[in-house]
Amino acid sequence: MTLAFRILGTPCVHRDGQPLRLPAGRPTSLLVTLLVHTNQAVPVGALVDELWGQKPPASAVPNLRSHICQLRTLLASSPSPETPRLSAGAGGYRLRVCPGELDAVEFDRLVSDGHSALARGELHAASAVLGQALSMWPTSTSGGPIGGPIVTAALDRLRQRRIGAAEAYFTCQLELWEGSSADLVARLRTHVAENPLRECAWAQLMTVLYRIGDIAGALDTFTTARRSLADDLGVQPSTELCDLHRAVLRRDPSLLHPRQRLAESPVRPRTWRARTAPVEGSTSTGPGTPPVPVPHELPHDVNAFVGRGAELDRLHDVLSTVGDRPVAVAVYGMPGTGKSALAMRAAAAVVDRFPDGQIYLDLGGSAADTPPLAPAEVPARLARSLAGPSAPAPSTLAEAHALVRSLLFGRRILLLLDNAAEAAQVADLLPVRGGSALLVTTRARLPTVEGLHLRLGPLAEADAVELLHHSAGRQRINGGPAAIVVDLCERLPLTVRAAGSRLAQRPHWSVARLATRLRDECHRLDELAIRPRLAASCRFLGDAGAAFRRLGLLRLGHVTPDIVAALLDTGPELAGTALDRLVEAQLVEPVGAGRFQMSRLLWLYAAELAADERQGARDAAVRRVLVTFATTAARAARLLRLPVSCDSTRWPDVRLGPQLASPDEAMKWLRGEQHNLIGLARQAAARHDDTARSAARLLQVVHRCLPRTSAG
Incomplete structure (x- = not known):
């Protein structure tokens, strides 16, 4: 007997190719809940919460047993x-x-x-496998919700995987x-209709419409996309989409497939405005000399820009006083701090200082689902902007x-x-004069940028509130x-x-309701739409990625190399190296000697x-x-x-942790770790293995020592 379980779309079960009749209601929801925890035991309490919510009836557990019996009978291959x-x-x-x-x-695989x-560049194989994966989803589904928050979250993740798979297939x-x-x-039209914010x-x-010669259709598609983004999110299209729109308007042949470009194309080549003054040091300015391109590629900056006055002043001072030597400035910080918005606002303010042109290029470091530009692609694209389509094609990165x-x-x-992802993308670009x-x-x-490095942090509270007013509408915030x-x-x-x-898009919501929604850690990342940016930051962590993930297992006031060493089961030196990498990636922040802190949003993503x-x-x-802390x-x-x-010999695998050699060192450690001790004790108390005994000892030490550490 073979069984086949289907949860992509309407849930169903087949035995030997024949569909089984699933009981309606909670038994099917129970089956799907168990399926999304493939081959894992799901606690009774979690199943009750999933099926009946936070206020289950007194008969919930007996009813659960009844549903289990129904499913056992349904799935049994024989009476026993x-x-x-x-x-x-x-x-x-x-x-x-x-x-x-x-x-x-199977779909995930x-x-x-x-x-x-x-x-790997194996396009035919990738297309075939992704097409097979997409074919596993039905073209339409019927019926309402089939589960509680666990199932809903699992199915949402699968739908997001489906969206990513579809776009990779289209690529x-x-x-x-x-x-x-x-x-x-046809498939792309269906996809954007179902996912209008992608x-x-x-x-x-x-791109497809442009390649088949439907220029009007391509332009109309951009208009529809812009309207969808404005109506649903209140934002303008990204710079990449705006750049594509401009490329369609100027009939840019680079949008065609290479095989199309080899054939004779009716699409006109890109044209450029000639400079009114010759380039310093140029040797050919007479008749017949090709015009020098003057690119103006800066996108429109965000309308709702609040605060950052000091940062704008510093950028303006540097960019507006450029002399006969080039200058470089880097704005860096954790995801979501508004680095791009600040840079665009600063660039727009000094645009008249650069009459020979302004070039904008997104290097792809903030996208989680597409790779960033390779270092060799950056100078190639800059050269096309600077010299036009006739720019030579260098054979090496150094030549580029x-x-x-x-x-x-x-x-x-x-x-x-x-959005630079690595130093090599922006190295060796500026000339000597x-x-x-x-x-x-x-x-x-970025160590390759020799100039001002401006670190961007969160907004001041007053500026953040003002930005909320701009984004939601001042009348929506009054009194909230x-x-x-x-x-x-x-x-x-x-x-x-x-x-x-x-x-703005939910006029029936109060500010208090949004605050309640955000307090729920299960919904905060979804409501704030920051998960893709965090995923992009974690993409290049390497071995430090394990440290970031496992920090999500603990609720701590601060992190030390000893904690990371215990989480990774490694030595303090490697743990320190991992923390250094997390600091470089702006995922943890130093808060003292050997102490680091992670923001709550980052902790939720790590969890x-x-x-x-x-x-x-x-x-x-x-x-x-x-046990190390105990x-x-x-x-x-x-x-x-x-x-x-506390007999530490009971845990022979425990790491030694800090070596305390004197009462002063002991008192200093207890003072510094008192919040972590309390948090770890609470976390241990919720466990049901031998660590509960560790928690008891932790609580003893904390309760006896905290009065002395506070008084000290």
Whole structure:
């Protein structure tokens, strides 16, 4: 007997190819809840909450057992199967699912394989695998919700994977450009209709329409995309989409597929305005000399820009006083601080200082679903902007950099390179002489930028509240807890704007309701639309990514290398290296000697990532931290001659932690770690293994020592 479980679309189960009749209501919801926890035991309490919500009836548990019996009967291969599909144990129920039986697992595997093939450049293989994955979803679904918050979140994640898979499939089709495009146009139109806020998909549809000669259709698509973004989010299209729109308007041949460009195309080449003055140092200015391009590529900056007066003044001072030597400026900071908006506002203020042109290029460091520009692509694109379509094609990266420097030499041009992902993208671009300026935005400080490095942090509270007024409408905020909302947004311009947009598009919501929604940590990242930016920041962490994820397992006031060492089961040196990398990526912030802090939004994202690890690995990591703190606290208590007993030999695998050699060191450690001790003790008290005994000792030490540390 073989079973096949389907949860993509309407849930169903097939036995030997024949559909089974699922009981309506909660039994089906129970089945789907167990399926999204593939081969894992789900506690009874979690199942009750999922099926009946926060206020279950007194009969919830007996009813749950009844539903379990129904499912056992439904899934049994015989009256008394040797290996039951649905078993009880560990305080919950587990549904056994064999490989290949659950469509969601197979879909995930195919999507991962497709993305990997695309990353390797294997376009035909990627297209075939992604197409197979997408075919597993029905074209339409019927019925209402089938579960509570756990199932809803799991299905939402699968739908997001489907959206990413579809856009990766369309990327393959655009790169391959094989056969008829009618099916591709139809699928893209359906995709943007279902996901009107996906700018990547709008861009793909515009590109396809342009390639088939439907210029009007491509322009109309941009208008529709702009209207959707304005109506739903209150924002303008991204610079990438605006750049594509301008390229369509000027009939840019670079939008065509290479095979189309080889053939004779009716699309006119890009034209340029000639400079009124010759380039300093140029040797050919007579008749017949091609005109020198004067690009004006800066996008329109955001309308709702609040605060940042001191930062704007510093940027203005540097950019407006460029002499005969180029200057470079880098604006860096954690995701959501408004680096791009600040840079665009500053660039717009000094545009007249750079009469030879202004170039804008998004380097892709803030996108989670597409790779950033390779270092070799950056000078190539700059050269096209500086010299037009006839720019030579250098064969090496060094030649490309040399060409850009030659084109910038003696000219007053502003380069705004947004969202740099690595130092190599912006290295070796400025010439030895000329009035050009390089303005870079990035998450991490870039060592290749020799000039002003301006770190951007959260807004002041008054500025954050004012930005919320701009985004939501002042009449929407009057009398509401605006200060609470911006505090939950951590006063980041990106999240404050997202919160304001939520209020603007939901006139029936009060500010108090939004604040309540944001207080719920299950919804905060969704409401503030910052998850893609955080995912982009984590993409290049390497080995430090494990440290970031596992910090989401703990609720701590601050982090130390000893804590990270215990989480990773490694030494203090490697733990310190991981923390240094997190600091560089602006994911943790130093708050003292050997102490670091993570913002709440970052912690919530880290907790999401940690939830994807195996339960055993998570439990072991937390246990190492708990017992390490327990034994260190006991060691401090012995040095202070406190009557606390803790036999550290019971945990032979525990790491030593800090070596406390004197009462003064013990008192200093207890004072510094008192908030972490309390938090870890509470976390340990909720556990049901031997770490509960560690919690008891932690509580003893904390209660006995805190009065002395406070008095000291």
